[in-house]
Amino acid sequence: MPNPSMQQLVLLGAAWSAWAALHSLLLWEPLRGRLQKALGWSGAFYRACYSGLALMTFLAPAWWTFHLGGWVPFFWPWPWLLTQAGLWALALGFMWWAWRSFEKGGVDLMGWEDAAAHHHEPPHLVASGAYAWFRHPMYLASAIMLWSRSLAAADLVVNLVLTIYLVLGAWHEERRMRRAFGNEWDQYAGKVSNLGPRRPGG
DSSP states (O other): OOOOHHHHHHHHHHHHHHHHHHHHHTTOOOHHHHHHHHHHHOOOHHHHHHHHHHHHHHHHHHHHHHHHHSOOOSOTTTTTHHHHHHHHHHHHHHHHHHHHHHHHHHSSSSSHHHHTTTTTOOOOOSSGGGGGTTHHHHHHHHHHHHHHSSSOHHHHHHHHHHHHHHHHHHHHHHHHHHHHTHHHHHHHHSSSOOOSSSOOOO
């Protein structure tokens, strides 16, 4: 198994930080608005291109992580493998539930279907399904998946960077939703916890 140097690990962290920064910058509303206007793109087409770019740019730091000994071995040793399987089942279940909640709420999360159909749906708040219990179920699922693997030095660096990215992403999304939906968001946030389950009496 590769034994990466401290310099390599620092550069790996910088690479993942750059990916996260680009991912966030392209969602920053002032820049996003300017790009959409300059390119003449609809919101759905921008979201579709953004999703594709995020996936493509993910490949380079992911490959480097693998080159430095990350990602494998993936599975925990027996009998901890059963716990790992349960955590991944939980995380994938959350992810699927959240995705289906967006679909049932009339939101094309990746934007690909709306872009192909030249359809632009005005933004609205999804507060049903998984989002009736968690404000950020996909972030919660992602965090569980990150830390439910065998962790080499490269994995620890990646997980720390991406966990910070998820926390900051949740914070940014809270602010964006409050600007977009105002009192509707405040009422929703008063009933549903951030990453924990639905508040009692909510």
